Amino acid sequence: MLTPAEVVDEYYLEVRCKLLEIAAIMDRYDRSVQRGDGEALGDDPRLKQCRESLAVLNSPQEEPNRAEQIALVFSHPVPA
Amino acid sequence: MYIVQPHYHAIARTAQDYERMAMSGVVAVAEPAFWAGFDRDYPETFLDYFKQISEFEPTRAAMYGIRHFSWVAVNPKEGENVALTEAVLEKMPEFFDNPNVLGVGEIGLHKSTANECKTFEMQVDMALKHNQLILIHTPHLDDKVIGTTRILEILENFDCDRSRVWIDHVEEHTVKMVLDKGYWAGMTLYPLTKMTGERAADILEMYGWERMLVNSSADWGPSDPFTLQECVLECKRRKFTEQQVLDIFHNNPCRFLSQNPKWDIKPIRIETIEEGATVN
Numbered sequence A: 001m002l003t004p005a006e007v008v009d010e011y012y013l014e015v016r017c018k019l020l021e022i023a024a025i026m027d028r029y030d031r032s033v034q035r036g037d038g039e040a041l042g043d044d045p046r047l048k049q050c051r052e053s054l055a056v057l058n059s060p061q062e063e064p065n066r067a068e069q070i071a072l073v074f075s076h077p078v079p080a
Numbered sequence B: 001m002y003i004v005q006p007h008y009h010a011i012a013r014t015a016q017d018y019e020r021m022a023m024s025g026v027v028a029v030a031e032p033a034f035w036a037g038f039d040r041d042y043p044e045t046f047l048d049y050f051k052q053i054s055e056f057e058p059t060r061a062a063m064y065g066i067r068h069f070s071w072v073a074v075n076p077k078e079g080e081n082v083a084l085t086e087a088v089l090e091k092m093p094e095f096f097d098n099p100n101v102l103g104v105g106e107i108g109l110h111k112s113t114a115n116e117c118k119t120f121e122m123q124v125d126m127a128l129k130h131n132q133l134i135l136i137h138t139p140h141l142d143d144k145v146i147g148t149t150r151i152l153e154i155l156e157n158f159d160c161d162r163s164r165v166w167i168d169h170v171e172e173h174t175v176k177m178v179l180d181k182g183y184w185a186g187m188t189l190y191p192l193t194k195m196t197g198e199r200a201a202d203i204l205e206m207y208g209w210e211r212m213l214v215n216s217s218a219d220w221g222p223s224d225p226f227t228l229q230e231c232v233l234e235c236k237r238r239k240f241t242e243q244q245v246l247d248i249f250h251n252n253p254c255r256f257l258s259q260n261p262k263w264d265i266k267p268i269r270i271e272t273i274e275e276g277a278t279v280n
Helices: A004-035 A045-057 A066-073 B015-023 B043-062 B082-097 B114-129 B141-155 B175-180 B197-207 B227-237 B242-257
Strands: B003-005 B026-031 B067-072 B101-108 B133-137 B165-168 B184-189 B212-216
Touching: A004 A045, A004 B197, A045 A066, B003 B227, B003 B242, B015 B026, B015 B043, B026 B043, B026 B242, B043 B067, B043 B082, B067 B082, B082 B101, B082 B114, B101 B114, B101 B165, B114 B133, B114 B141, B141 B165, B141 B175, B165 B212, B175 B184, B175 B197, B184 B197, B184 B227, B197 B212, B197 B227, B212 B227, B212 B242, B227 B242
Parallel strands: B003 B026, B026 B067, B067 B101, B101 B133, B133 B165, B165 B184, B184 B212
Antiparallel strands: none
16 A cells, blocks of 8 residues: 555646646536526536535545545435 | 647657557647657757657658658757757757758746756747747646746747747646737647646637647657547537637647748638539
């Protein structure tokens, strides 16, 4: 397994690129709304899931399970 | 589809890349001189390298029906060595007479040191004295804003036709400063780590494509010449018309590079053919 420093060395550029990619997609959506190309999808559950996931990314974690939490954000709830 | 790869380091790529590019519609590539992955010690090594990219590579590309052009320069990283750069520059003008050499590039900055700035200025001066096109590399990652700003400051000291200068590797945070000054701006696409085809399509949507070039990363590092075709596909996904795509990926490189008359590939316009009409 990798040391903390090795993780950062190995994945820093990849994380940088992926964060930029997410930012660019969110900008793409906002510009489309600004252009009036169609109605804004303010209540679309997919956008809500994206916002929830970003909150998970940016929150302090007691356990390193952000990926699991985000996978659950994008999951249908299990029927009772 | 007709595509020009305006920034392609062929010596680091395989014949199979040429073959696949030809099959995907690439009609021409232009190869700037760049860093070999290590700092060279002898000016003669550069001269042999210039000979390789201006004489041998065109023959390799021709086997696949692709036109090959090149640029000569001491790249920004090795530009740190002023004495070496001066020695290379003594011989560099001989290559301007080669029928495939388009200009001086890629020059520019890497860490924006005093030596890099000095050798950058020397090469801009040489290019202007010999009426050559100029291709400028801007630093990657966290050095990009500082380096691009410094390059623009240095260019202010030269009386140059900005439409003959292409500043490459722009991203969201540097594209506007380059276009606002009247230079051509290039975007270089990488499989991961730097600019992607999706973000390049965003920039094309935001700024248009007048004085814009798109090129793939194609060198000895993590790169893929087909990131360019991915961007073509992304533009089509965004509802760019066939003519617009042709303008961006074929005609714009032709417009910039044909400022050197050695580049004789013309822009193309798509027309429909009426039923029964004769095609000449």
